[in-house]
Amino acid sequence: MQRLRLPLVAALLLNLSIASASATDRDLPSVTAESVVALAKKLSPEMAAAVLDADSASQRVGAAGVQPDPVVTLQAWDVNSRGVGQRWIGAQQTFRLWGKTDLERGVAEADADAAWHRSHAIEIDLVARVKTAFAQYNAAQRAVALSKSLKQRVDQLLELLRLRYGASSVEQEDVIKAELEAANAAADVARREGEAKSTAARLNALIGRDARSPLGAPKGFPSLKTKLTLAGVQDLARASNPQLAATHAQVRSATTAKKLTDLNYYPDITAGANFVQRQTGENSGMFMLGFTVPLQYEAKDAEQRAASASVGAAQARNEALRIRLDGEVAEAWFRLEAVRKAIRIFEQRQLPPAKLSIETARSGFDAGTTSLAALLDSERRLRAIELELLGLKIEEQSRYADLERLAGGSL
Known part of the structure; x- marks a missing residue:
């Protein structure tokens, strides 16, 4: 029962944390992967709803597995013109025996356990989405810096060509090419800044903040484990994936419900007592004992068949999810390895030659042995490689977050 009480405590703490979140948390968070994940757990309404749903299921355990309320009766007998001849004051209680109440509580506990695991699954999914959004935000900010750096170099080159035009061998066509390249660089900076704002809005929404809330500069991609094995991640997923754990709990709930339907053939007992108060003569008492007669066998047989089908369906869903989980882990792992x-x-075969090519082209351009077109081509080639590398790092972070989501937590 300690686990079942946990969602209630978590919900209270969550509400308190939301109410007491400081202005610093809401306006200027420290933008690392860990800080935005922590803030999302604190502020996300989606997370709050999941926790409260789990708490609602845990509270229903207290309403399950209890005996029916007793019935108090007040009766008047021999009522005529002379008044009431007898007054009966009594009470009746129905007892559900044979372990029915324990099984009802077992069903409720299994359902609450499944709800708790579903809440945990929502949290893990939210964390994975936040980490992916942070990687996109970090890459977008880096892309802005790369675009601004290229724009600065092209602007400097354009200024140099303008100064040399008419005083050296620089032709007007080179100046025009540089002006067009500078305009393209400025447009690219504007586009990259718009993408950075878009990723910031997406990240803010996942955290639970206003889309226009300011975000500080990201502190780079978080470090990831490199020594992972497919078998190890699959074993971890089978043991810790909350969705799989929820289906396990659903199998337990369906199995317990099936046992409960087996007891429908056993009667419930009702006991009662009455105090008889007479106007004349001695007062007396009455006692009563009754039991239900389970005659509707066809209905009870149908309930058993339905419960058996529910058990089979829950077991099939659990096995299907296990197989699908193994496949999704393998898919994410192979994609991560490829990325x-x-x-x-x-990093080893494209970036170093591209950087060397720019240095060579700049030296050659200053010496007059390299054309402007060759210099601009080398600049564009380096920027394209750097942007492609950023895209690959985003995918690496996203695939790793997928693996953590499937594994049920940090790897």
Whole structure:
């Protein structure tokens, strides 16, 4: 029962944390992956709703597995013109025996356990989406910096060509090319800044803040574990995935409900007593004992068949989810491995030559041996490689977050 009480405590703490969130938390969070995840857990209405749903299910346990309320009766007998001849004051209580109340409580506890795991699944899914959105925000900010750096270099080149035009071998066509390139660079900066604002709005919405709330500069991509095995992640997912745990609880609930329907053939007992008060003569008492007669066998047989089908369906859903989970983990793991290989290729075999190409082109342009077109091509090539590398790092963060979501938590 300690676990079942946890959602209530969590809900209270969550409400308190939302109410007491400081202006600093709401306006200027420290923008790291860990800080935005912590803020999302504190402020997200989606998370609050999931916790309260789990608490609602846990509270229903207290209403299950109890005996019916007793019935108090007041009766008047021999009522005529002379008044009431007898007054009966009594009470009746129905007892559900044979372990029916324990099984009802077991069903409610299993349902509450499933609700708790579903709440945990929503939290883990939210964390994965926040981490992916943070990676996109971080990459968008980095792309803005790259675009501004390129714009600055092109502007400096354009200024140099304007100064040399007419005084050296610089032709008007080169100046025009540089002006067009500078305009393209300025447009790219504007587009990248718009994308950065868009990713910031998406991240704010996931956290539970206003889309226009300011976000500080991100502190880079979080470090990820590199030594992961597919079998290890699959084993962790089978043991810790909350959706799979929820289906386990649903199987337990359906199995317990099936046992409860088996007891429908056993009668319930009703006991009662009356105090008889007479106007003349001695007062006396009456006692009563009754029981239900389970004659509707066809209905009870149908209930058993329905309960058996529910057990089979719950077991099939659990097995289907386990198989699908293994497949999704393998899919995410292989994609993560492929992305990491691509990142290594870009960092080791494409980025260094592109940087060297720019240095060579700049030296050659200053010496008059490299054309303006070749210099601009090398600048664009380096920027394209850097942006492609950013996209790969976003995908790496996203695939890793998918693996954590499937595994049920941090790897």
